[in-house]
Amino acid sequence: MGVGVAALFVMHWMVAFWVPTEASMGVVQRIFYIHVPAAWTTFLAFGISAVASAAYLWLRDERADAAAAAAAEGGLVFGAVMLTSGPLWARIAWGTYWEWEPRLTLTLLLWFTYLGYFLVRSSVADRRKGRRLAAVVAVAGSLNIPLIHVSVNWFRSLHPGAVVIKPDGPTLHPDMLTTLLTSAAGFACLFLGLLCFRYRAGLAAEGAGRAETDGEGAAQ
Amino acid sequence: MAQLVVAPSALFAQAEAGQGAVRPYIHVYVAYGIAWLLVLMWAWRISRMTKRAAANAPGPQREVPDSGR
Numbered sequence: 689m690g691v692g693v694a695a696l697f698v699m700h701w702m703v704a705f706w707v708p709t710e711a712s713m714g715v716v717q718r719i720f721y722i723h724v725p726a727a728w729t730t731f732l733a734f735g736i737s738a739v740a741s742a743a744y745l746w747l748r749d750e751r752a753d754a755a756a757a758a759a760a761e762g763g764l765v766f767g768a769v770m771l772t773s774g775p776l777w778a779r780i781a782w783g784t785y786w787e788w789e790p791r792l793t794l795t796l797l798l799w800f801t802y803l804g805y806f807l808v809r810s811s812v813a814d815r816r817k818g819r820r821l822a823a824v825v826a827v828a829g830s831l832n833i834p835l836i837h838v839s840v841n842w843f844r845s846l847h848p849g850a851v852v853i854k855p856d857g858p859t860l861h862p863d864m865l866t867t868l869l870t871s872a873a874g875f876a877c878l879f880l881g882l883l884c885f886r887y888r889a890g891l892a893a894e895g896a897g898r899a900e901t902d903g904e905g906a907a908q
Numbered sequence: 909m910a911q912l913v914v915a916p917s918a919l920f921a922q923a924e925a926g927q928g929a930v931r932p933y934i935h936v937y938v939a940y941g942i943a944w945l946l947v948l949m950w951a952w953r954i955s956r957m958t959k960r961a962a963a964n965a966p967g968p969q970r971e972v973p974d975s976g977r
Contacts, residue, residue, distance in 0.1 A: 700940075716932035719939045726943065765950045772946075773939040780932050878947065886954045892961035 689881020695874030702867040710864075719777040721867055725875040726769040727795075731833050733763030733879060734802060738830030741823035753819050754894060756826055757809070758886040760802050762879050767799045790839040794832055801829035 703721050710717035740756035743749065774792070775785040786792065805825045812818030860868065 714932055716935055718936050722940060722943050762950070765946050768946050769943045772942045776935045776939045776942075780935055882947075882951060882954060885958065886950075889954050889957040889961055893957055893964075896961050896964035 689878055689885075692874050692877030692879070692881055695870055695877060699867060699871040699874055702870060707863050707867045708861060713781050716777055716780040719773050720864075721871045722875075723770060723773040723777060724868060725872040726766045726773060728872055729875045729879045730763050730767040730770055730798075731836075732876065733759050733766060733883075734798065734826075734830055734833060736883075737763060737802070737805075737826045741826035745820060745823050745827070750894065751891065753823065754890040755887050756823060757806075758883050758890050760805050760826060761886060762883050763802055764799065764806075766875070766879060767795075767802070771796065771799060791836060794836045794839055798829060798832045798836065801825065801832065805829065 699721060703718050707718070707721070709715060710720075737756045737759035740752045740759060744752035744756060778787070779785045802825075805822045808825055809818050809822035812821060
């Protein structure tokens with residue numbers, strides 16, 4: 689996590705003093721250096737949640753469920769970063785905060801799907817059943833992620849296409865690419881560090897809750 | 909003074925242009941600020957969860973030694 693924070697400090701310096709200003713959009717394009725890494729981190733988080741959820745469904749191991757919940761929570765946080773930074777950029781670039789176009793709509797749907805993950809998890813009286821249902825939501829929701837990536841190519845989209853992850857390689861100014869990758873590394877390390885802490889906190893809370901229940905049972 | 913009376917629209921346009929130059933910076937600062945706020949809020953939530961779990965954790969089980977009687 690420390691590496692992530694350090695990388696983000698370096699990124700801020702690069703954005704403020706080093707990276708060149710984009711010719712057509714000007715200063716507001718600098719939101720790119722948090723918007724895109726936040727998006728990538730969101731997809732990483734929800735991907736981890738989906739894999740952990742699948743493991744929970746298969747193995748019924750509470751640790752997998754704790755990992756899935758921790759990753760989903762991180763995905764919601766970084767997803768919120770993406771969904772707030774994007775409209776702030778769009779207002780200047782497109783003249784509007786939001787457009788109901790494919791990529792934006794699918795991304796918002798993804799975010800609400802994982803919000804639904806927590807709602808399902810907590811709304812069912814039988815805790816184990818709630819967790820299994822939530823795991824299904826997480827796995828199904830993750831199918832949206834590759835769709836979001838290709839949506840700009842498959843559908844008529846206002847959102848710019850990929851400039852890094854594309855078949856013929858990145859088509860970005862080298863300094864911009866360096867700044868972007870520094871930011872992405874920082875975001876990823878920060879997320880993974882916080883994920884570890886959140887996972888441990890979730891397991892500890894689970895253990896404390898179980899001990900309390902056992903204690904109550906013994907007292908009765 | 910005459911300029912203010914005769915061409916207020918020009919002054920208004922100048923003010924608008926000034927705002928137009930500042931507005932992208934505001935959007936950039938707000939975007940970065942919101943990003944940090946959200947991440948720090950998550951970190952704070954994790955910290956609270958950890959403290960609460962530690963406070964509710966069962967104490968160490970003490971084994972009473974067998975006196976042998």
